[in-house]
Amino acid sequence: MDNDGRLNWRKIGYHARSAFAVLLAAAVLGGGGWYVYAKANEAYVEWRTEEDYIGEGKEKVEVLIPRGAGSTQIGDLLTEAGVIKSTKAFRSAVEDAGARDKLQYGRFALKKELPAATALEMLLDPKNVVNEKVTFPEGTTFAEQQAIMAEKFGVSAEELKTAASISYDALPAYAGGRLEGYTFPSTYQVVEPVVPSSVVGTQLRQFGRIAEKLELESKAQALGTTPHAVVTTASIIASEVTNPDDQPMVAAVIYNRLNKGMMLQMDSTVHYAVGKAGKVTTTAEDRKDPSPYNTYMHKGLPPGPISNPGETALSAALNPAATDALFFVTVNLDTGETRFAATAEEHEANVKLFQQWCSANKDRGLC
Known part of the structure; x- marks a missing residue:
């Protein structure tokens, strides 16, 4: 207000422009800081992930490591499977951990997009070995x-x-x-x-x-x-x-x-x-x-x-x-029913039962 108690619009305009300039400067500075931070973080992530992944991995995957494979071959296999990003990162992780002589062969349950160090830890953990089973039935040659x-x-x-x-x-x-x-x-x-x-x-x-x-x-x-x-x-x-x-x-x-x-x-x-x-x-x-x-x-x-x-x-x-x-014959190949006899006559009777089963199942080619 001026000395007469009336609003002085010139002064109001001046102060408004000043306040706007301050707010604008703050906005520019704040926005610029965020922009700089975002760009710096992006550059850091790119640097970190150029040869290695970060994080806890993604979907599960199994990888077969052959006998006698060294860190380079294992790194190549893991890279091909999408587990790690580069063989170089895996070799570095092996060297840093002093694990060159601890690497094992086998099938391992891993994850895709793992940091090389994490992938190495999983390879060294017996819990991640996938054991296969093979069954040999009794009586097989x-x-x-x-x-x-x-x-x-x-x-x-x-x-x-x-x-x-x-x-x-x-x-x-x-x-x-x-x-x-x-x-x-x-x-x-x-x-x-x-x-x-x-x-x-x-x-x-x-x-x-x-x-x-x-x-x-x-x-x-x-x-x-x-x-x-x-x-x-x-x-x-x-x-x-x-x-x-x-x-x-x-x-x-x-x-x-x-x-x-x-x-x-x-x-x-x-x-x-x-x-x-x-x-x-x-x-x-x-x-x-x-x-x-x-x-x-x-x-x-x-x-x-x-x-x-x-x-x-x-x-x-x-x-x-x-x-x-002195004799035996399996009379039913489905149930495994087997009959025993002390005389040839008893055995012949049992053999006839077997022959009847064979006649009823001749299309199966077992007899």
């Missing part, structure tokens, strides 16, 4: 077990050949250097990439544990036979029947026939001799094969196991049932 590994893990023929030919410390001396019968059938956890010889070694060690549990050597001696003969008997049992309740009876039939000087005449041994699979019956031509494994042509047990028996078959071979049965 060594060749069938190898085929399972080849199909499931894609192992090479050369690796399988090596696994079949090398010497194993865990193989019992009474095995005579043969793997058949001693690569214990079970489900095993394996680390990829799978090395067949490593799996075989694990199977042999498991056989040793089961043999010790069953007191195989001392009980074989008490039966008046050898451990190798027991394993051979068990391999026939495992190939003939799958029901554990029937296995001691089959063991008794084998021992009863041997004690009477009868030929075993087990079709399973003929299958092994001629390399036939998928059928339970044999042809007249099959039964004429001269192989020492053909128990239609040669008396006594075959020279070695014809398959790999599990614990129940081994136990049955050591603890045969008390029976005078």
